[in-house]
Amino acid sequence: MAGYTTILYGVASHVATVTLNRPEARNGFTVRMADELAAALRAADADDDVRVVVLRGAGRSFCVGADLSADGGGERSFGAKADQGAEAALAAGTYLEPAGVVTSVMYRMDKPVIAAVHGAAAGVGATMLLPADFRLAAEGTKFAFPFTRRGVVPEGASAWWLPRIVGLTRAMDWLISGRTFLADEALAAGLLTAVHPAGELAAAADRLAGELAREVAPLSVALTRRLVYRLAWADSPEPVHRADSRLVHETVRGPDAAEGVASYFEQRAPHFPTAVPGGLPEYAAVPNGARHPAPQEPGVT
Structure with a gap:
């Protein structure tokens, strides 16, 4: 608009x-x-x-x-x-x-x-x-x-x-x-x-x-927000275990983790390479843990 x-x-x-x-x-x-x-x-x-x-x-x-x-x-x-x-x-x-x-x-x-x-x-x-x-x-x-x-x-x-x-x-x-x-x-x-x-x-x-903006990885923030808002009120921790286990498995092998570790040991500001939303990988999809799917997002007019 x-x-x-x-x-x-x-x-x-x-x-x-x-x-x-x-x-x-x-x-x-x-x-x-x-x-x-x-x-x-x-x-x-x-x-x-x-x-x-x-x-x-x-x-x-x-x-x-x-x-x-x-x-x-x-x-x-x-x-x-x-x-x-x-x-x-x-x-x-x-x-x-x-x-x-x-x-x-x-x-x-x-x-x-x-x-x-x-x-x-x-x-x-x-x-x-x-x-x-x-x-x-x-x-x-x-x-x-x-x-x-x-x-x-x-x-x-x-x-x-x-x-x-x-x-x-x-x-x-x-x-x-x-x-x-x-x-x-x-x-x-x-x-x-x-x-x-x-x-x-x-x-x-x-x-x-x-x-x-300087210190945290945009992809990590996006995935964390999805984990919390979609799964924090799931009926049990089991769907959270499934989701975060896959995300840990994938992100720990990614370029952002490599940069996060390198910047820590080199005592410098990080330069995380993955942009959001442009760099969101396929594994970023986090299922909604609610019993019912979220409604569509229409406008008011």
Whole structure:
């Protein structure tokens, strides 16, 4: 998707930065923003030059949730009458609501995602963070899953993600009450990787992104992400044994392992030769350990 209007996208030093860019609306989420975010994440995942993605928000807040204004700030409103395409997709069982359009793409990515949030992360501003691999926040950031207080239900598959990240008790507290909580509570519960002073958040995210881009093998990251997200909740460890045994057998004989060992002994930065997705080998396919296959990934329109 060319010509983004609600986000900014750029790539430098193997890091793709995706910025929510409706600061006048505190990055209120719209259907267009959902489509643009999904397109940007797909673009980053398909780019061999990109090794890491950083997700952040412009202005005072990361994202205060769905834009609830009458016209969505000039964008298509969430409360608007569904079009025929959406109704048909709903009937066919292929419809994804806007938050799910973003989180389903992030879940399937082969690149690690660092989310750096500040100000407020409410509603979809919180649910879109859940498939990120690293979630950093500024001190004092406010979080909320306020769906029950708005007469709707949790979206973005947050009912699946949140209990797995913070446990069922805390997830039910946040999802049922819809209350606001601060970054310190989010960190203690395991929702966040780290909390930083507000003035240091951007630099912390950039440092982490730079370290990942320089020091870890893109293929190893892709395979690790697939192993965890597809098999961590399998019914037993047996499918994980089968998958990781094959991956160890293959990767230990590959060029990335040779470079990783050589750079370690030579005390230098590694230069891993295998690009992702361009260099993904056939053995990179990791079966889904769930009882049911993942749904297809349609758009929202």
